[in-house]
Amino acid sequence: MKQTSESWWQATKTDDHKLVAWLYKQYRGEIGAGQRIRALRDRYALATGLPARTLTKIAAQEDRHAQWIAGLLQARGHAPEVKPAKERYWRAALESLHDLETGCAIGAHAERMRLERIEVIANDPEAPADVRAVFARILPEERFHERAFRSLASEAALAATAGAHALGRAALGLTP
Numbered sequence: 001m002k003q004t005s006e007s008w009w010q011a012t013k014t015d016d017h018k019l020v021a022w023l024y025k026q027y028r029g030e031i032g033a034g035q036r037i038r039a040l041r042d043r044y045a046l047a048t049g050l051p052a053r054t055l056t057k058i059a060a061q062e063d064r065h066a067q068w069i070a071g072l073l074q075a076r077g078h079a080p081e082v083k084p085a086k087e088r089y090w091r092a093a094l095e096s097l098h099d100l101e102t103g104c105a106i107g108a109h110a111e112r113m114r115l116e117r118i119e120v121i122a123n124d125p126e127a128p129a130d131v132r133a134v135f136a137r138i139l140p141e142e143r144f145h146e147r148a149f150r151s152l153a154s155e156a157a158l159a160a161t162a163g164a165h166a167l168g169r170a171a172l173g174l175t176p
Contacts, residue, residue: 107149
C-alpha cells in the first residue's frame with residue numbers, strides 16, 4: 001500500500017507499537033547509514049581531500065543520530081538493538097553504485113526521501129515531544145547530508161541512479 005509521509009506519520013505517532021517498531025527501524029537505518037558511508041569513503045574516496053572528509057563527517061553524524069534514537073527507545077523501556085530486517089530500499093538502490101559519484105548520488109536521493117519524513121515529524125506540534133525534539137535536531141544535519149552528497153555527485157550520476165531510487169522507494173511503498 002503506497003502512502004505519503006504525512007499519512008504514514010498520522011497512523012504511526014499515536015500507536016505505541018508502530019512508533020517503537022519505527023524507532024527500531026530508524027536506529028538500524030542510522031547505524032547502517034554510517035557503515036555504508038564509511039564503506040563508500042574507504043572504497044572510492046582518496047584518504048585525503050574533501051570527499052573523504054565530508055563522508056567521514058556525515059558518517060559520524062549518522063552514528064550520533066543512532067545514539068539519539070537509542071535514547072528514545074530507552075525512554076520507552078526498550079533496549080536499542082539492531083533487529084534483522086529485509087533490505088527493501090538498499091537492495092534496489094545499490095544496484096547503480098559504480099563509483100564515488102554514483103554512490104553520492106544514491107546518498108543524495110536517499111537523504112532527500114528521508115527528509116520528507118523528518119520534516120513532517122519535526123514540524124508536527126502533535127508529535128510526541130521527545131520524538132519531535134530529536135528529529136528537529138536531526139533535521140539540519142540531514143539537510144546538510146543531502147546537499148553534501150548532491151555536491152559530490154554529478155548531474156549524470158543523479159540521473160543514472162534515479163531509476164534505482166524509484167524502485168527502492170516503491171519497495172518501501174512511498175509516494176512523493
